[in-house]
Amino acid sequence: MANDTKRLAVLIDAENAQLSVIDNLMEEIANLGSATVKRIYGDFKESRAAKWNDKLLEHSIQPIHQLRNTRTKNASDIALVIDAMDLLHSGKIDGFCLVSSDSDFTGLARRIREDGLMVYGFGEEGKAAKTSFVPACDRFIYVENLKKRDGNGGAPKPKRISDPGLIRLLQNAVRDAADDSGEGWASLGQVGQLIYKLQPDFDPRNYDCGKLNELVEATGRFELQRRGREGGAQSLYVRSKRQAK
DSSP states (O other): TTTOOEEEEEEEHHHHOOOHHHHHHHHHHHHHHHEEEEEEEEEEHHHHHHHHHHHHHHHEEEEEEOOSSSSSOOOHHHHHHHHHHHHHHHHHEEEEEEEEOOOOGHHHHHHHHHHOOOEEEEEOHHHHHTTTTTTTSSSSEGGGGGEEEEETTTTOOOOOOOOOHHHHHHHHHHHHOOOTTTSEEHHHHHHHHHHHHTTOOOGGGGGGGSSSSHHHHHHHHHEEEEOOOOSOOOOOOOOEHHHOO
């Protein structure tokens, strides 16, 4: 494992997570870092939670069984928060993946970020998008996007995108990340970082694009330029076509 690979704690709320996306979820997390801790919280005597068993074994996820003490209090949520704080203070974790659409984890996400650790949230768009949990995370990934694949295993081919809000967001980010050359060029990586700070749930897959450069191209409003030695590492730069004129 590379020294700069983030050690991640994956904490899953079984009552607010989808079993059908667990494979793609763990694949997505592998792109973010190394899942050092993998735990799922729920009442595993209930039939719904019991269906997780095969996937838990396949991905080596530790089940944390919590009985429902009352109908109004969620013992699983409390156990997840306690474990998260223990892991936070252990100093052995670089970031957290909180898998839930529940706004009750808003405070936990804020507390973790106060200590300078990354928080990646995963949840359903219809539920999570309406809660305060999304902006409390550094990044929030809708699980619906984890299912978007074409026959070759990639994202579907993007269509021309004319969303005014999206174009304005991209233009502002490119402007703010532009270098000092006066030509309007900005590193696409820095553009993406700025956008995620403004909108944690931003994702090219929201627009049926696999990557940010595909989304930028699909708007028809930007130029892209590759820099670096041919055959070696290359970086993408972007600028507005208005700036080019």
